[in-house]
Amino acid sequence: MGAILADIILQAGLNYKSVVLPRVLHIYQNYNSAHNLSGVINTIEEIGIENFLNWKDNIKINRYLSVLEFLSENLIDTPSELAKFLTQYENAQMFLSINGIGYKTIDYFKKLMHVETVAVDRHILNFLTQANINFNNYHGAKIIVEYAADILNISRRDIDYSIWHYMSVKQTQMSFTFE
Structure with a gap:
């Protein structure tokens, strides 16, 4: 606990x-x-x-x-x-x-606690925004990502983690780029 x-x-x-x-x-x-x-x-x-x-x-x-x-x-x-x-x-x-x-x-x-859900954070919000997917609020973003997981027949927890990981790596790579 x-x-x-x-x-x-x-x-x-x-x-x-x-x-x-x-x-x-x-x-x-x-x-x-x-x-x-x-x-x-x-x-x-x-x-x-x-x-x-x-x-x-x-x-x-x-x-x-x-x-x-x-x-x-x-x-x-x-x-x-x-x-x-x-x-x-x-x-x-x-x-x-x-x-x-x-x-x-x-x-x-x-x-x-292994409940199949998505915890919408800045990474998921940025992911949806960069994909030009419109959402109104936390719940709208959550529904979109959960439906995507359901359609793809993958775990909601897994899609959450996959987006978080992808956006975290992408953000880290972007912060170290030089012109």
Whole structure:
């Protein structure tokens, strides 16, 4: 639970491979007791959240604590319980009330829980824009990519990753081109 929550809270706007993944792996490998909510809370009480996340920024720390509070209030102890909770529209809407939690965060969490979905991020939005595909909002972009996966008979999670990877590599290559 501790590592998955770190993953969904820290991933927004950061380099995943160099910033987020090392922290997630550190939590996963070093805090076995943080596999459920009570274990996460006990570990944080022992060592402090800054040490647990290896993070100083108050925005993401406060978001992490807000998610823990939400889970506690809703008696959600494990990632599978959260996944089941978020399948209900009303529950997902309540989760969205946490400052900094958006549709992408919910979809990203669902992807981590092996739910076939797409978490629309800047890479997917840029991909659709460069392909001259019109979309109105997050949900419109999500529907387009999910339908494409369905038509191609591939996993929605796989098409999400494939677009993310393609656009990440493309962006990296573009930033190192010289004239």
